[in-house]
Each structure stands twice: as C-alpha cells, then as structure tokens.
Amino acid sequence: MGTSMFEILRRDGLARIGRFTVGDKVVETPALLPVVNPKICTVPPRELHDRFGFNALITNSYIIRNTPALKEKAQAVGLHEMLDFPGVIMTDSGTFQSHMYGEVEVTNEEIVEFQKSIGTDIGTVLDVFTEPDWSYEKTKYSLETTLERTAKACEIKGDMMINGVVQGSVYPDLREYSASRMADMDVDVHPVGGVVPLMEQYRYAELVDVVMASKKGLNPSRPVHLFGAGHPMILALSVLMGCDLFDSASYAKFARDDRMMFLDGTFRLQDMQTLDCSCPACQGMTLQGLRKMDKNKRTKLIAEHNLYQITQELALVKRYLREGRLWELAEIRSRAHPALLDGLRRLKQWQDLMERYDPISRDGAVFYTGPETRARPVYLRYAERLKTRYIPETKKAAVFPDTSGKPYSRPYAEEFAKARRAGYTPVVASPWGPVPAELDEMYPLAQSLFPDMPDRETVEESEALTQEFLLNVFDESIECSEIPECEGDDVDADKIRAKAVARFQFGIEAAEALFREPVELVTSKKTGKIRNVISDGEHVLSMRAGDGLYTLRMEGAKRIVAAVPAPFMRVSVMADAVPFVSEGRNAFSQFVLSCDPEIRPMEEVIVTDPEDRPIATGRAFLTEFEMKSMKKGMAVKVRSGSDDE
Ligand code: GUN
Numbered sequence: 116m117g118t119s120m121f122e123i124l125r126r127d128g129l130a131r132i133g134r135f136t137v138g139d140k141v142v143e144t145p146a147l148l149p150v151v152n153p154k155i156c157t158v159p160p161r162e163l164h165d166r167f168g169f170n171a172l173i174t175n176s177y178i179i180r181n182t183p184a185l186k187e188k189a190q191a192v193g194l195h196e197m198l199d200f201p202g203v204i205m206t207d208s209g210t211f212q213s214h215m216y217g218e219v220e221v222t223n224e225e226i227v228e229f230q231k232s233i234g235t236d237i238g239t240v241l242d243v244f245t246e247p248d249w250s251y252e253k254t255k256y257s258l259e260t261t262l263e264r265t266a267k268a269c270e271i272k273g274d275m276m277i278n279g280v281v282q283g284s285v286y287p288d289l290r291e292y293s294a295s296r297m298a299d300m301d302v303d304v305h306p307v308g309g310v311v312p313l314m315e316q317y318r319y320a321e322l323v324d325v326v327m328a329s330k331k332g333l334n335p336s337r338p339v340h341l342f343g344a345g346h347p348m349i350l351a352l353s354v355l356m357g358c359d360l361f362d363s364a365s366y367a368k369f370a371r372d373d374r375m376m377f378l379d380g381t382f383r384l385q386d387m388q389t390l391d392c393s394c395p396a397c398q399g400m401t402l403q404g405l406r407k408m409d410k411n412k413r414t415k416l417i418a419e420h421n422l423y424q425i426t427q428e429l430a431l432v433k434r435y436l437r438e439g440r441l442w443e444l445a446e447i448r449s450r451a452h453p454a455l456l457d458g459l460r461r462l463k464q465w466q467d468l469m470e471r472y473d474p475i476s477r478d479g480a481v482f483y484t485g486p487e488t489r490a491r492p493v494y495l496r497y498a499e500r501l502k503t504r505y506i507p508e509t510k511k512a513a514v515f516p517d518t519s520g521k522p523y524s525r526p527y528a529e530e531f532a533k534a535r536r537a538g539y540t541p542v543v544a545s546p547w548g549p550v551p552a553e554l555d556e557m558y559p560l561a562q563s564l565f566p567d568m569p570d571r572e573t574v575e576e577s578e579a580l581t582q583e584f585l586l587n588v589f590d591e592s593i594e595c596s597e598i599p600e601c602e603g604d605d606v607d608a609d610k611i612r613a614k615a616v617a618r619f620q621f622g623i624e625a626a627e628a629l630f631r632e633p634v635e636l637v638t639s640k641k642t643g644k645i646r647n648v649i650s651d652g653e654h655v656l657s658m659r660a661g662d663g664l665y666t667l668r669m670e671g672a673k674r675i676v677a678a679v680p681a682p683f684m685r686v687s688v689m690a691d692a693v694p695f696v697s698e699g700r701n702a703f704s705q706f707v708l709s710c711d712p713e714i715r716p717m718e719e720v721i722v723t724d725p726e727d728r729p730i731a732t733g734r735a736f737l738t739e740f741e742m743k744s745m746k747k748g749m750a751v752k753v754r755s756g757s758d759d760e
C-alpha cells in the first residue's frame with residue numbers, strides 16, 4: 116500500500132480504459148464495485164470475486180463501526196479477512212446514511228481513523244451530501260465544510276488512499292469549483308457525489324451537467340467515481356463522460372424487493388409477463404418457478420441476475436470503447452428511456468469540452484444513429500476546421516448531391532474532372548455539410564455511414580452549412596448539371612488534395628512550409644492514392660490509406676519548427692528523456708515539459724528537446740491538461756526519432 120497510480124491505456128470521447136494501481140493490486144477501469152452490506156452479504160464477497168470476477172468492492176465503514184461485533188472483528192483481523200475478499204476494498208464514511216436518515220454520530224477524523232484501523236484500501240471523507248433542491252447559498256457554504264474535512268483527511272490518511280468527494284448540488288459552477296479544489300489536494304480518487312437523487316428521479320440532463328462540470332475541474336490523472344451509480348442503463352453515457360468507477364447497491368436492494376434490472380429499466384417480478392433472460396442465473400428458470408421460489412433463494416438469484424446485467428453491459432461498453440464506437444453505444448442506449456435521451460441531448464451543450472478530448476481519427480467508421488449523432492464532437496471539429504483551414508482552388512463551386520457512394524471522387528471521377536477543367540471546385544452537399552472534393556477521402560468524411568433516407572435535422576442543418584460555405588468561400592456556385600464543357604488539360608487533382616489535407620490537418624502556415632516547391636507526389640500503383648509527399652527533394656509527409664490523413668516525417672517536422680513558433684504542434688521533453696526519444700522510444704508524460712494546448716488525442720506532434728529542436732515525430736496520446744497531470748503512461752507514441760533518419 117501507500118501509492119496509487121492511474122494510467123490511461125485506451126480512450127474514446129472522455130472515456131478511458133485505465134489501469135488503477137492500488138498498492139500491489141490492480142483494477143482495470145471502467146470498473147464497477149458491488150456494494151456489500153456487511154450485515155447482509157446477499158452475495159458473499161468471495162463469490163463476487165471468484166465467480167463474477169470483481170476485484171474491487173465497496174462497503175460501509177460507518178455501519179461496521181456502529182455494529183459492535185463487526186467493529187471488533189474488523190479491527191482484530193482486518194476488513195479483507197473479515198469479508199474474505201482478496202481484492203481492493205473501498206469504504207464509505209456514513210455520508211450517505213446522513214443523507215438518508217439525518218445526522219450521523221461520528222466526526223470526520225474519527226471515521227477516517229477508523230477506516231485506517233480496519234485496513235481499508237480506499238477510505239472516504241465524511242463529505243456533506245448536497246441535495247438537488249438545496250439553494251445555491253446553502254450548497255456553497257456546505258462545500259467549504261467538505262473541503263476542510265478533505266484537507267484534514269489528506270493530512271491523516273497515512274498509507275490509506277482517500278476519496279475526496281465532489282459535491283455542489285445541481286450548480287455547474289459550484290461543481291467545477293469543488294472539483295478544482297479537490298484536484299489540488301492529495302486525494303487518490305475523485306468521486307462525484309450527491310447524484311443518487313438525480314438518478315432515482317431520472318433527472319439525467321442535470322446529471323450530465325453535474326458530471327461534465329466536475330470533469331472540467333478534476334485532475335485527469337485520478338480515476339473518477341460516479342458515487343451510487345450502478346444501473347446498466349446509464350453505464351455507456353457515464354463512461355463516455357469520463358467516469359471510471361461505479362458502485363451498485365441496487366443489485367442487492369432491488370433483489371430484496373423482487374425487482375430485476377435490465378438495460379431498459381427495472382421491473383417488478385409481479386408485473387413481468389415473461390422471464391426472457393439468458394444470463395447464467397436465469398438459465399433454465401421460468402417466471403412461475405422464480406415466483407414460487409423460497410424468498411432467500413430468490414433474492415440471491417435476482418441479485419446475481421442484476422450483477423450479470425451490469426457486468427455484461429460493462430464488458431460491452433469496454434468493447435465499444437476499444438473500438439472507438441462509444442458514442443454510438445451511448446446513443447443506442449439512450450433510446451431505452453426518454454430521460455436518458457434528455458441526458459444525451461444535454462451533452463451537446465458540452466460539445467466544446469468533449470471536442471478537446473475527442474481523437475482526431477478512429478479505426479472504425481462513424482455510424483449515424485439519429486439526429487443526436489450530430490452532437491458528436493467530430494461534427495463541430497469538421498465545421499470549424501473547414502471555416503479556418505480551407506482555401507479553395509478556384510472561386511467558383513459546382514455542387515454535387517451525395518447519392519453515388521464514397522469517397523465521392525470515385526463515382527464522380529469524370530464529373531469532378533469536367534468541373535475542374537471549367538474552373539469549378541466540386542463540392543458535395545453531404546450530411547456533414549459541404550465537402551470539397553479534395554477532402555473527400557479524409558476521416559470522418561469517407562469513413563462514415565448515413566441512412567439513405569435522411570431526417571429533417573440533417574437535411575436542414577447540412578443545407579444551411581452548405582449555403583453558408585458557398586456564400587463565404589466562393590463568388591459563384593452552380594449545380595453540377597450546369598457545368599459547361601471545356602476543352603483542355605485535366606487539372607492535377609492529387610496536388611490539390613495533397614495540400615488541402617495538409618492545411619486541414621496542420622493548419623495553413625504549416626502546410627505552406629511543408630509544400631515548398633518543387634513538390635512531387637508518390638502514388639500507389641495499386642489504388643492510385645497519394646502515398647508520399649516529396650517537397651524540394653525531402654520526404655515530408657506520408658498519407659495513411661485508412662483515414663486519408665498524414666503521418667509527419669522528421670524532415671517535415673523540421674520545416675514546421677523552422678516556420679511556426681513554439682508551442683505549435685510541439686511536445687517538449689526534459690533533457691533526460693532526449694536520448695531515448697531520439698532513438699524512437701515513446702515519450703512518457705512524466706518527462707513532458709510543455710506542450711501545445713491545441714493538441715488533440717491521436718494528432719501528429721513534434722517532440723522537441725528543451726531548446727525547441729525536433730527530436731522525433733509521433734501521435735499524441737494525451738491532451739495538454741493530461742500531459743501536465745499524469746504521473747505515468749505514454750504521452751506521445753513516437754514513430755521515428757531523429758537518430759533513425
Ligand atoms: N454514496 C452515494 N452518494 C454519496 C456521496 O455523495 N457521498 C458519499 N460519501 N457516499 C455516497
């Protein structure tokens with residue numbers, strides 16, 4: 116024990132697959148901690164570990180302390196032996212009991228010391244639960260108490276890890292304030308608290324505001340725990356917002372009330388028509404059989420069913436996260452309940468923040484699931500970059516419909532050539548809005564699938580974007596059917612594409628430096644696609660076939676460093692790390708001195724030494740905020756170091 120460490124292994128949206136090290140134990144996140152009531156143990160902790168694979172649980176130190184037999188045993192043999200659980204044990208402090216039943220008879224210092232005395236891995240401060248109906252003033256006042264208690268807990272925590280709980284009722288500015296104060300303290304986990312009433316009342320739009328405002332202020336190098344959340348229906352959305360840990364008491368509480376959890380809600384056994392569940396607990400069981408079963412046996416079976424629902428969904432969430440498709444899963448899940456749809460819709464108001472963490476490209480295609488898909492950060496990013504990083508080749512546009520397949524320059528090869536001969540820039544009116552022909556192979560434009568029958572939002576919004584683009588960028592635009600025949604040589608479309616993608620990816624200034632004449636393009640003999648950009652005899656860029664974006668070569672990096680002042684595209688590392696990174700080893704966050712605040716995950720970056728000399732190129736894995744805070748893990752996946760060239 117003694118140290119905790121959180122490392123990000125994969126990411127999508129604000130979500131992360133992380134490795135949370137607690138002493139000598141490791142928890143892979145996102146993870147759910149089942150709540151064990153030490154007096155009841157509906158499903159014994161040993162079974163939770165061995166049969167269900169949970170390697171972390173949460174129990175309540177306040178209940179243990181108030182139950183003489185448990186208190187004595189816990190202090191004598193320790194919590195792990197008492198519960199017979201070899202994994203990570205988190206304990207809560209009694210805050211929730213005070214929310215449910217009023218005052219608790221324990222001080223912050225007493226409960227922190229008690230948690231230490233029973234060998235808890237991660238203890239919790241006695242925070243003040245801020246109710247959703249509290250006034251702003253009352254909430255603000257109580258936050259200071261929680262902050263003072265947290266500071267005290269950090270002082271006396273010893274070898275135990277500590278949960279510093281973010282409170283702030285439904286007020287986003289108080290949540291952010293509370294979070295940023297917690298970020299500056301020596302806490303190990305960041306729970307977002309006071310949200311149980313919001314979830315019980317299906318107030319998911321407010322839940323989204325609360326979580327996002329908290330995330331804004333929190334330290335990204337610590338796992339975020341959504342306190343009291345464990346229903347399978349909200350996992351995808353919560354993970355997407357960057358919650359790493361969850362806990363569920365409901366699996367057992369609901370079971371004692373004969374209520375079964377499913378992805379689309381919770382249902383009473385007496386109201387159900389069929390038991391159409393194929394989880395291991397329900398296998399071979401009928402509704403009648405379950406109703407007739409002995410109460411204790413039934414409670415255990417339903418608790419197990421509830422746990423299976425949660426673990427199955429969590430596994431699916433992780434799969435989508437790894438595949439870069441978590442937005443899609445959150446959208447699909449939001450159809451299960453109108454309140455969830457409200458949550459997802461509210462997330463659109465946090466699109467700017469989400470955009471800063473959204474990867475530049477993904478392995479899979481963007482699947483459109485409905486109008487809410489338009490709230491994804493990829494939309495915002497495309498629209499903004501098109502405004503600031505696109506320069507048309509000619510001032511006349513010819514507009515094509517998006518009806519012939521992608522990438523557009525394949526089915527429209529002849530028409531695009533004809534338009535260009537006549538001095539027109541081909542522009543496709545797509546569901547993304549306008550797509551100039553030269554950008555059509557680039558992520559996410561070619562790597563996206565939309566239904567053939569568009570909804571009204573898509574039609575209206577994309578048409579408005581296209582009209583605005585045509586008016587702002589061109590002097591004149593015509594329909595593709597009106598293009599005049601023109602004799603003469605074909606325009607070099609590859610060259611236009613090569614530079615347009617570079618501008619889009621690196622900005623106009625950097626693209627200028629990368630495309631110093633004479634420029635020669637190497638294309639694939641098999642596909643005809645651009646492979647390499649040779650500028651003035653130097654190989655500066657290579658284009659990836661998969662996402663149509665560039666990888667930056669060392670020669671290109673040197674050009675950019677010479678042309679655009681720091682911190683543009685830079686990740687500067689300490690002198691100690693320079694020999695390693697120059698050899699092509701990855702750059703780790705603990706060695707980062709500074710970096711460009713505009714860097715997005717998966718973006719091409721230039722690793723520089725402390726004197727701003729380029730030493731490697733690679734792809735950023737973290738944002739600036741994360742590089743500054745993470746104590747461990749890869750910051751830049753380095754492709755080639757200066758020594759390799
Ligand atoms: N359990 C559920 N919500 C909370 C909370 O806000 N604080 C604590 N300590 N425990 C909780």
Ligand code: ZN
Pocket residue numbers: 392393394395396397398420421423
């Ligand atoms: Zn089941």
